[in-house]
Amino acid sequence: MASVDLRDELTCSICLNIYTDPVPVTLICGHRFCQDCITKTLDNQSGREYSCPEGKHGFIVVENFLSTRPGQKEVGIPCTYCVHSLVPAAKTCLHCEASLCETHLRVHSKSPEHVLIEPTTSLRNRKCSVHKKVLEYYCSKDAVCICVSCRLDGQHRTHKVETLNEASEKKKKKLRNIMEKLTSKKKEAEKRVQSLQELRRQVQEKAAGVTEQVGALLKDIMKQLKTLEKRVLNEISRQKEQVSLRVSDQIQQLEIKKEELSRKMGHIEELCNMTDPLTVLQGCESDSDDYCDTEEGDNEDRERDDNKVRAVGNLDVGLISVTLHSGLAGIVTGVKRQLHVPDSSDMLLDVNTASDILLDVNTASNDVTVSDDFKTLCRSEISQSRPETSDRFEKNQVLGSRSFSSGRHYWEVESSESGRWIVGMAYPRIARKGRQSVIGYNNKSWGLWRWDHDEYSVIHESKEILLTHRPSSQRLGIYLDYEAGRLSFYELCEPITHLHTFTATFTEPLHAIFGVDFQFLKVHHRSFQSVNSWLRIIH
Template sequence: MASVEIIDEPCCICMNKLTDLMLLNCGHQFCPKCITKVLDTLKTNEEYYCCPKCRKRSQSGPELQKFRRFSDSAKAYESRRQGTSQPGISCTQCLHSSVLAVKSCLLCEAHLCEDHLRIHSTSPEHVLLKPTIDLKSRKCSVHKRILEYYCNEDEACICVSCRDGGHEGHQVEKLEEVFMKLVREKVKTERKLRNLYEQSMTEEDNKGELIDKVDTFFTDIRHQLEDLEKRVRGEVSRQADRFSAFHLIQEQENKKDELLLKIGQIEKLCIIADQTDCTLNESTEDAPDLQEETCERDKFLIAMILHAGVSDMVKMKNDLFPLLQPTGITLDINTAADDVQISDDLKTAKSTNVNQSRPRRRGRFQTCRVLSTNTFSLGRHYWVVETSTSGNWAVGMCYPTIKKERGWVGEDEKFWGLKKLYGSYHIQHNRHSKHLSDMVPCNIFGVCLDYEAGHLSFYALCDPVCLLHTFTTTFTEPLHAVLQVGEEGSHSQIKVL
């Protein structure tokens, strides 16, 4: 096996630059202290160790190989990668003087000045390159030939003899091509990473703003609730003081005392005590129930105070967190299959065994499905459906060019949606299905579309309301709502609310 060129990179454990190196059998390199400590903790038994980077297991412990590194190894690699010579590399053939080398020979592992280069062999096996210190890492340890290729299967740098020998049938590429490919991949990864960092910072800012907004909302709500509670309590207390039974009793007692006084005065003039008692009793029975009327009036006033206060809170909520109003979806009977019954208000689709015998036309589905008359090519929209608890069904959005043949609507790259199949819920697009294993039974769902942003979200509008899935794509055609109510005899139904 050919040797692998050692690249200056940080230790993947401590992330410090490698000044001294320990190499595992799998080819990954670490600081001596880091790898010794980690391997002790990763030991699973007395026979096996694992590489902390690739998890490759080695029997009887890894044979750690220690490589001496030159103090200027970083400069050596960088200059070699850029194709520039390193200053200060002396000719190894000039024994009595220090003369700068102009070339290095990989086969001889020697540095040559101008004079010794003239008499050096020009045969092909003597590969000359600009002066570099790290010569051994550029040669195959088995064939002593320059490493020119990369074996993708074995993830190793190899020479031409390795390629024609132990790597026959493997996917082998020139090192220059692999290098350029890795550089492009690195640039692409760095760009993605930078975008993710920027997105993360933006999301953090948005999160902070949203949290502040929510805090402000609930703080204001608490203050308004406290004020509303004070107003309601004050009104209840005021009315209780005004119309309390104690005051009414006191008022009637005073009135009774006045009447008794007058009766006593008149009684002296004529004896009519018995008639007076009867008349008094009759008058009491016919007196209207003032307390009952008062109570009804009090409840109405309190209800009005509460209604006004709650309305103010709802308005504040709508100002801070406006709710997208549902879009009025109607079903296009010209696209409905013959086994789908459409209600008169064009809001409900129901599977039926009675053939509807609709006129044949190009845009009509062959089975189970119907499109909306609405089309969506811009803006944000929201609609709600109520499904039957039994039977199979699917709801979602699609392009008008979706296939009209038999089969499930989800088996098409032009559909994004939610389906219920034999009691299980699934997110579906282009034959790719995601099972919602933790989905609780629900029969009311919301669909939210942001066309320009390329977002299509599905919500379960049960308690609690939860987001089921969000598709992210670039829409290239207008979208229609689409409903599927299962096969004949399934008794499934979907109603647009």
Template sequence: MTTRRSTASHQSTSWWNPPCPQSTCPTHDKVVMYYCREDTSCVCVSCSLEGEHKGHQIELLSKSFRDNEGRPERTSRRLGLKEAGDQEKTLQDLKTDVPKKADVIKENIITIFKDIRRHLDLLEKKLSCELSSQEEKVLLSVTNLIEQLETKEKELSIKIRHAEEMCNMTDPIALLKDGRFSLNEMETLDEEVDLPSVEDFDEGLVAATLYKGLADVVSGVRRRYDVVADSNIVLDVNTAANNLDISQDLKLASYSVTQNDRPDTPERFQSHQVLSSRSISTGQHYWEVETEETGDFRLGVAYADTDRIGIPSLFGCNDKSWSLRSSNSQYRIYCNNVTTLLPHKPTSQRLAEYLDFEAGKSCLFMS
């Protein structure tokens, strides 16, 4: 915030000389009863009639004093003292209001984090219940299979004993008449069983529930601040310079060695820049941009009517845009043709931007 400061004019002009300390004129030895406005001095009657003050604007001291009673206030106003006093009061009020505003924001932050913690606790319980449900389901399946295998094991033991008894039989007629066992049944005892595994845990469902829950928490915070999450920003090919390639889904821009043959229109940039197809005219917005791991890039925010030709059209080289530029592993912010080198180098290729249109503020988040 820029505060305009008025400069008081400290001139040495005197507006009023008080009654002379001596009661008589040193020149004519007469009582001083008059005031000369032109020379701003006390004079006697002889000074005004025949002395050096002859012909000047002369008036009685008493009248001059009455006329000038309000002059100090008017003079202080002329010198800017009143404006300075008003500004001081404004600053004092601001000094009081800033902590109050900070306290309101702190209370809001505390409330938001309480709400976030509450939602996170609910999400944790939901995930815990989901895990317990899956655990119970898998264990129930395992238990059922164990019981089935135990039953089959008992049946197999009986059949094995019967088979051993049959092996000891010497009478073929008696063997054939025994209908409790057949070779066909022996063939079905070795069938494979589809055993469960830890892979039956649906970890993807748990992860999806977690991500969905976290997204809902973040969305709740954004709604509290009326922030619109723009997740589907696409590029406007009509503004893309011919040395930029734009992907078919309109979400990726990359530098091209060869020139594209796009029509020359007033909207098109002449040098490696492109705007999004959606313009923002109100509200608070948040979006994320992912960059390549290697190579240089430019990322910024600009008004739609920014220049399209020459150096002034480059984002950050005018008062209608700013940009983050990565070059040779160094990051710089450009704004109104002023460059700031950033000491921080992001560890992620995902950058987030926040825009408050009404406040005229735009922030970049790097991790």
């Protein structure tokens, strides 16, 4: 009975024979036929609709199930044997070079030569181009996939070969290792992206904060300027009123004098009109002390009156100027404490103006002079014969008296228009003699050099960098951020120009250091002029 059922399962209901094709064609109604049988049967039917030969129950096969039309649902790789319907393939047989759906797969040959793989349309690269056999092995030496004939009879017979699965697993292992490395790099890149995004966020927050600070600072400046304007205008108004009162007093005195003169002139006119000589002579003698003054006395009175007019008629411009300049200087000093260095927005409100930097004469070379206020350094043609100590420089240098071991600090210097000079910072244990004592020619100092042929350079550890900016101002700003390890130089021209920033990890207290006219340094074949240069600490 089971045998009869199996025969029915394998018999085509059209030709009543066992299926002539390796795999029968299955319609969507589930009935199976030989491919040639069902094709001829359906071709003989007319109309847009086709019916299954076993459609005893009126089962209709609609055309859109039998052909591929635009808009039909994609099924990936279709089964090769389901010609009248798009049934997705479950496997591809390399031996048959066909793709099979689940139904056809059940009756497919299970022999070893029928190799099944995932559905694919690329069958050409699955077989050996020489022997036309399925690729089953991998030659490690030549890094190619080969068939059994290549392994036994071909050029790979002496090579080490592996099954495709073995070789694939090894390659997968290598790929996983690569994947781990790439994953690690990706995570690192993601961290860097997050870090940069955080930095961008911080910069935006800082920019917003700085914008607010600058706005508040400018408002405060405007307020101070308004206050200063009011103070100066009040001083001008006060002087105007004071001068006006003095002038009015002088006018009143002169009006009284005019009336007295008019009275005298009237009396004289009366005497001149009299005909009696005795009356004229007697009247003149009695009034001689009043209106017979000498010409010399008149000149003295005029000179005294002119001096009074000049004294009360001028404003005290000097006082007005001092009031204006002192007020502006106060505003500028306050602004510099809050905002001065262009690229240091994080130090707006906490930079210290190092106004107490002085030159330490105990370190000054005998070839330089130091001013009485310890602010100015000049080259001297005459030796200063200072006591020889271990702190004194042999070359034309001097240290600042103040040390810096924390915080942010700013100060300015003024220089000679020509000649050579150096400004910078140094540790106090910098050498005092020899070339290693020169600013920048060691690892204990950082210097900005100005050469007498109009160029700047910066030097540290004897490494010199020539700057492209040409000197255009005699004023320099120096900014030190000790914790951040930044030493910056600015030329205070219009606009302010950033010259250079040294970056380092400072490990000792720093002192400002200054040098002038280093005639002994014949570096870089520079030509030197005999010009005595000078430096002055402004504040």
